[in-house]
Amino acid sequence: MKKMWTIAVNTFRESMRKKTLYIILIFALIVIGASKLFSFLTAEEELKMIKDVSFSAIEFFGALIAIFASITAISTEIERRTIYTLLTKPIRRSDFVLGKFFGVSLIIFVNFILTTLFFIGLLLFKKSIPDIEVFKTLLLIFFELILIGGITLALGTFTTDAFNIICSFFLYIVGHLTSYGKEMIERTENIVVAGLADMLYTLVPNYENFNIRDKIVVGISVSWGYVGYTILYGILYTCIVLLIALYFFQKREI
Amino acid sequence: MRRKGYRYLISIVVLFVGVHLVQVQIDYRKKIENLESNLLLMPGQIAGSLVLGGFKGLAADLLWLNMEEYWHKGQHYKILPLLEAIAWLQPSYILVWTVGGWHMAYNIYAEVKTPEEKQYWYQQGIEFLKKGLAYPFNANKYDIYFELGWTYYHKGKDYPNAVKYLEKAVKYPHPEYVDDVLAHAYEKNGQIDKAIKQWEFVRDNYVSFFDIATRMIHDLKTKGKATP
Numbered sequence: 001m002k003k004m005w006t007i008a009v010n011t012f013r014e015s016m017r018k019k020t021l022y023i024i025l026i027f028a029l030i031v032i033g034a035s036k037l038f039s040f041l042t043a044e045e046e047l048k049m050i051k052d053v054s055f056s057a058i059e060f061f062g063a064l065i066a067i068f069a070s071i072t073a074i075s076t077e078i079e080r081r082t083i084y085t086l087l088t089k090p091i092r093r094s095d096f097v098l099g100k101f102f103g104v105s106l107i108i109f110v111n112f113i114l115t116t117l118f119f120i121g122l123l124l125f126k127k128s129i130p131d132i133e134v135f136k137t138l139l140l141i142f143f144e145l146i147l148i149g150g151i152t153l154a155l156g157t158f159t160t161d162a163f164n165i166i167c168s169f170f171l172y173i174v175g176h177l178t179s180y181g182k183e184m185i186e187r188t189e190n191i192v193v194a195g196l197a198d199m200l201y202t203l204v205p206n207y208e209n210f211n212i213r214d215k216i217v218v219g220i221s222v223s224w225g226y227v228g229y230t231i232l233y234g235i236l237y238t239c240i241v242l243l244i245a246l247y248f249f250q251k252r253e254i
Numbered sequence: 255m256r257r258k259g260y261r262y263l264i265s266i267v268v269l270f271v272g273v274h275l276v277q278v279q280i281d282y283r284k285k286i287e288n289l290e291s292n293l294l295l296m297p298g299q300i301a302g303s304l305v306l307g308g309f310k311g312l313a314a315d316l317l318w319l320n321m322e323e324y325w326h327k328g329q330h331y332k333i334l335p336l337l338e339a340i341a342w343l344q345p346s347y348i349l350v351w352t353v354g355g356w357h358m359a360y361n362i363y364a365e366v367k368t369p370e371e372k373q374y375w376y377q378q379g380i381e382f383l384k385k386g387l388a389y390p391f392n393a394n395k396y397d398i399y400f401e402l403g404w405t406y407y408h409k410g411k412d413y414p415n416a417v418k419y420l421e422k423a424v425k426y427p428h429p430e431y432v433d434d435v436l437a438h439a440y441e442k443n444g445q446i447d448k449a450i451k452q453w454e455f456v457r458d459n460y461v462s463f464f465d466i467a468t469r470m471i472h473d474l475k476t477k478g479k480a481t482p
Contacts, residue, residue, distance in 0.1 A: 045318070048347070049318075052311040052312050053315070056309050060309075202270060206277065209277075229279045236269055236272050236276060240269045243265055246262065247262040251259075
């Protein structure tokens with residue numbers, strides 16, 4: 001556990017030295033801040049837009065940070081050959097992969113907290129006290145970001161960086177469309193096609209589960225039951241991708 | 255190593271079964287909580303690509319800003335497809351239905367010349383508002399009921415329908431003026447007793463309406479008519 005934690009902290013420190021993550025974070029803060037420009041609208045419309053823009057920015061830039069931090073987490077160690085020194089020490093490969101995952105999660109968490117605080121500050125500045133629904137939305141965005149980070153990290157154990165980026169973005173888009181896929185499955189009459197599509201529906205990460213912001217900004221409440229199940233979904237799926245990462249990293253010849 | 259590999263594989267399969275079961279629960283909850291998304295393949299490139307990323311709200315906001323621009327330029331007809339698009343992207347955004355209904359029944363109504371055209375746009379406004387009510391999350395708020403009641407009352411002089419929708423509006427949390435309009439609608443609909451009762455309710459519950467409610471009750475009881 002201690003070894004895992006040391007690797008996690010080192011991963012976090014190393015990522016903090018990269019300028020790319022700061023640039024993405026600054027962009028996120030600019031976009032969230034820019035939502036204040038809608039002051040020509042009525043108060044109700046403006047608040048909706050601030051929430052819409054901020055939730056989207058927290059998620060989108062958070063996803064960028066999760067992807068970029070995860071991509072380099074393992075590949076850099078291999079490129080710089082520092083992994084050889086590490087693995088000669090009494091460190092299990094599973095400690096290494098899990099340490100990297102927790103390091104990436106720490107980066108995602110810090111970025112998430114900074115953007116969230118900025119957003120809440122903006123809401124308070126507009127004299128709107130964020131309600132529990134806002135926090136539910138943010139909580140689900142955080143678990144989505146962790147899942148995105150986990151998937152990218154897992155892909156990094158057996159693919160090149162370029163392929164990983166393409167794959168992660170592709171999954172990000174497809175993962176938001178799976179709900180529409182479900183609608184199509186229900187309309188399909190062919191049992192074989194429906195069965196295959198249903199299987200695909202389970203295999204592909206359903207990021208749209210985490211997307212409740214469209215409802216929250218217009219005042220619809222989402223139950224804790226839904227939030228709980230979605231968090232459970234996120235945790236289970238993250239466990240799967242970590243197992244995949246462990247499997248491929250164990251098999252990898254280093 | 256091979257044995258370990260099987261162990262990983264079995265664990266992954268077991269976890270996927272868990273994921274599937276949780277997903278079934280999530281889908282069920284989406285259905286009962288009206289959290290499902292519409293199947294979307296519209297409108298235009300910007301909105302389309304945002305939809306791909308799961309940013310439907312943001313797409314609706316961009317279209318709303320576009321609508322604002324047309325509004326200030328006085329291009330009222332150009333607003334119509336945008337209203338439809340926003341309503342499609344975010345049907346739970348109640349403002350789009352109320353603004354849309356009002357826009358058709360009042361602004362475009364005022365712009366057209368013939369009585370037939372005016373009647374057409376009045377009906378379009380009413381239909382648009384009713385379309386908004388078809389979504390369960392909108393049907394549990396006073397907003398669209400009030401807008402329908404008001405449009406029937408003020409623009410259509412259709413008092414039975416005005417009463418019908420205003421009575422529904424007051425069942426949900428609402429501002430004070432909704433009760434006030436309902437009292438007027440009762441009177442115009444010939445339900446004087448109900449109008450008096452409604453004004454008494456307004457008088458007893460809303461301080462800001464005390465004077466007007468007292469006067470209305472007095473006029474209704476003495477002259478049988480209070481609303482000009």
